[in-house]
Amino acid sequence: MQILAMYLPQFHNVEENNLWWGEGFTEWTTVKGSKPLFKEHNQPKVPLDQNYYNLLDKETMKWQAELMKQYEVDGICMYHYWFKNGRQILEKPAENLLKWKDIDMPFCFSWANETWARSWSNIREKNVWANTFECKEIKIENGILLEQKYGTEEDWKKHFEYLLPFFQDERYIKVDGKPLFLIYQSSLISCIKEMIEFWRKLSKEAGFPGIYIVGANCNGPAEKVVDATLYMEPGRSKELFKQQSGNSVYEIDYETIWNKILNTRKPTLKTYLGAFVGYDDTPRRGVEGTVITGTTPQKFAHYLTELMAQNTAWGNELVFLNAWNEWGEGMYLEPDQKHEYEYLEAIPYAKKNYEHRVVDYKKNIYDTETYDKKEFFRIQERSDKFEHYLNLLDDWMKLRESRIYLTEFLENAGFNNIGIYGLGTMGRHFLKEVLESQIKVSYIVDQQRDKLHADIPVYLPDEQLPNVDAIVVTSTFYYAEIVELLSEKGVKNIISLETIIKECG
Structure with missing residues (x-):
């Protein structure tokens, strides 16, 4: 030792x-x-x-x-x-x-x-x-x-x-x-x-x-x-x-x-x-x-x-x-x-x-080992996820208070036509901000498609996705797994909402 x-x-x-x-x-x-x-x-x-x-x-x-x-x-x-x-x-x-x-x-x-x-x-x-x-x-x-x-x-x-x-x-x-x-x-x-x-x-x-x-x-x-x-x-x-x-x-x-x-x-x-x-x-x-x-x-x-x-x-x-x-x-x-x-x-x-x-x-x-480890780690993951999104939202709101908008990053990067992966809490807020700009949202990717009521086309993760300038992943806690999934489908430009927030900060 x-x-x-x-x-x-x-x-x-x-x-x-x-x-x-x-x-x-x-x-x-x-x-x-x-x-x-x-x-x-x-x-x-x-x-x-x-x-x-x-x-x-x-x-x-x-x-x-x-x-x-x-x-x-x-x-x-x-x-x-x-x-x-x-x-x-x-x-x-x-x-x-x-x-x-x-x-x-x-x-x-x-x-x-x-x-x-x-x-x-x-x-x-x-x-x-x-x-x-x-x-x-x-x-x-x-x-x-x-x-x-x-x-x-x-x-x-x-x-x-x-x-x-x-x-x-x-x-x-x-x-x-x-x-x-x-x-x-x-x-x-x-x-x-x-x-x-x-x-x-x-x-x-x-x-x-x-x-x-x-x-x-x-x-x-x-x-x-x-x-x-x-x-x-x-x-x-x-x-x-x-x-x-x-x-x-x-x-x-x-x-x-x-x-x-x-x-x-x-x-x-x-x-x-x-x-x-x-x-x-x-x-x-x-x-x-x-x-x-x-x-x-x-x-x-x-x-x-x-x-x-x-x-x-x-x-x-x-x-x-x-x-x-x-x-x-x-x-x-x-x-x-x-x-x-x-x-x-x-x-x-x-x-x-x-x-x-x-x-x-x-x-x-x-x-x-007699303890229900599956339940323990489920609770631990929920705790980590909550903390992750709370901190991310805090950073995002500080940008808004300074009148800095995430869409400026997308425009500067040349991402004028995007897809959004995940329409949970972070995804809904991000979609609203993007729709108030000149950037086009061509579709959403979400495994809960049947529960969504969106005016934009929604795809399941395993379906073939149309080409866009970039797909923005708002389910940032699972970003690594999502990148692996999308990369296997040939998607090239994948960016995390977390990265955009950090880069704008």
Whole structure:
């Protein structure tokens, strides 16, 4: 069982951070500026010997690599930032590591594919580095700092070609010979099926048997195309247990979260259960932050042991651990002045003791097989589908509020004559918008044809479809299956309503 620690490269100066958060801003800025917000609140956190390092210093990465080897951390999963049109940020530590072949630090990437924005931006899925450090004098329309867009094959190829030298490095972590690549918010990518298939093709052309994609925070259509999912913790579980204290900080009990994690049912898709050291994001969020209380090195050692046993029972070979150096969120293995090396010492302890606990977790899997799994997964799918469409509708309404219409995308793409696949809730709203434009809707495709009362011809999915400029799929939750069906019938231009909404945003 290998332990891979999530790794933040935000410990060096970059021009954008100077502009957006203040001159000289790095993760250390938030750490040094933090204050205790309630009784026994452990802030500020101070690295051992006040080692406020710079990741562009080679000696820093050598020290980290030696520490990892000493305490049996098998590698890192470094956050990778790639935005619209190939814009990058915080890429230098990874590029330096690629050059510094003498540093024995196994690594892989986690693509943090979120738009960077101000805290007041109405974008739902965004990364706000530090609410309390926003430069108020810098005026940015709509609050977007770095926009996340996914583009077309040309953009995907450019991204892959950048990654390829890293994949080819002997230190890059692979699963069955395939480069391991996490996508932090895989469910945000409407074109994920096409993009991953394209990357798999390029990987084979480069001499690999493929690329091993792990979708963190994954649900909906993305689950059908990734190789595995990751339950990233504590983010997945902490929202369920937030309790606001008198000073607005949310407090959650450490053991409560861990018990929730260890009682997770095994899904059908290969899924990694994530671990975490602790959590306190008040250095970044102030009184709007969340603190997981009751954390100790001894509790961490115990729960990591249990989680390794559970992952083994699930057939997993990796544990993704949050984190090596997320100091601004209180998730770090690196030594500090309070606990020194105690959290690192938990790693060899867990590795030594987890195997004798595996049998109990295998028994738990067996015991739950009497549960009606079909009904459970039916409910789970309905929940995922509801969340998927609610988020999509939210994005669509924000466009309408800004007087941006989806038909503008169709007109610019030259799609003047379309078919619509699916006349459910999203399909009906989309049809109404299109009928108010100059674009012609030649037909609808829907398996519930007999229940529809439309003035437009309706075809069943297995019937031969007339040629149009494009078919817009409004049943976006099942987009991957629908694309496969239509492609077999020879349909060329198929586009998801989700893609149109994302591209208009």
